[in-house]
Amino acid sequence: MRSHRANSRRLVAFMALWLAFLCGEQGLSGRAFAQEAASVKLTLKNHHFEPAEAHVPANKPFTIEVTNLDGTPAEFESKTLRVEKVVAAESTITLQMRALAPGRYRFFDDYHEDTTEGFLIVQ
């Protein structure tokens, strides 16, 4: 029984370490470049993106701001940008984007994929 308890304790310690590892990566890398980043502002109205096409410089981190003016929630999503985030009715979200290679990235509102579509041109 005692060895079992010791084992459990070792296990808990191991898990704690693993969690610490997962969290530890956070603090250092993410924050540094938040200040000078370019920013893209998108607005959702009547389930359409405005503008439907936005431009950002390549190879630089940037932010995307999505404002949802509709009375229903939306989910801003893009496979190629690798984002998926709910935007509640009449509110704004911010996405911290990593530096991207040049290209044309499609995004949409997952709740209204049939009417909403936009492209981010990275160049």
Added chain:
Amino acid sequence: MLGALIIVFREVIEAGLIVGIAMAVTRGIVGRGYYIAGGVAAGVFGACVVGMFINTISGAFEGVGQELFNAAILSIAVIMLAWHNIWMARHGREIAAEMRQAGEAVRTGASTLMGLAIVVAVAVLREGSEVALFLYGIFIASAPGSGASLLVGGIMGLVLGACVTALTYGGLVRIPGRYLFGVTSVLIALLAAGLASQAVGFLEQANVVTFLPDQLWDSSNILSDTSILGRVLHTLVGYSDHPSVMEALIYIATLAVIGFLMKIFAHPAPAPSVR
């Protein structure tokens, strides 16, 4: 109506599968019904709270609060699942023995119940908050008439989610007892690995984990992970149609760590005397 049904169903599949698996692995353990139901209730409550404060959560930490929150609760689920598997590797035999003696009802497993209840709560909370937002949005915003049909669609989506739970459970309990432990161990390890890579995906989205962000493959043409089947595989084995290298690494690492710990803590060869 169909649109609402599909959106809600897609969101609740993950929780539905997880509840079904949790019920199957705790079968025969005394009081498991309370724990699982408690987990679901806590998850629903949490989902409503998160839905209510979504803007506060979302806006925290320079706009990445939502991602950090998701990553954190997913990590908790991963740890609880790993814990369950390791615990079962050690005590599974005792439970099986007690089951034979006491005819189905067992007490030994009670300590793993809490962990699984937390997993259930987390699963319901995470997907549920989006469902809550979506349904709430319908409720307040739609024109009279159209709102009702959307709401019906949404509720049917929820009911279908409950059917997923029933199917999962029904399928798993059909597995003969001596294989069940092996099957559920593999299932839970894969589930945990998938959730771990999802957690890292959120940290990547928050730009907190920044290394190895390259896309490993794009199979969205073959099987989109937003389709129903894609969604099921997404939960069960962590399928993603566009994983990053980092997500794949975490997936493999989680499997390896769980397998390794299960080996280390596995029950020693059967003792000569019982107690």
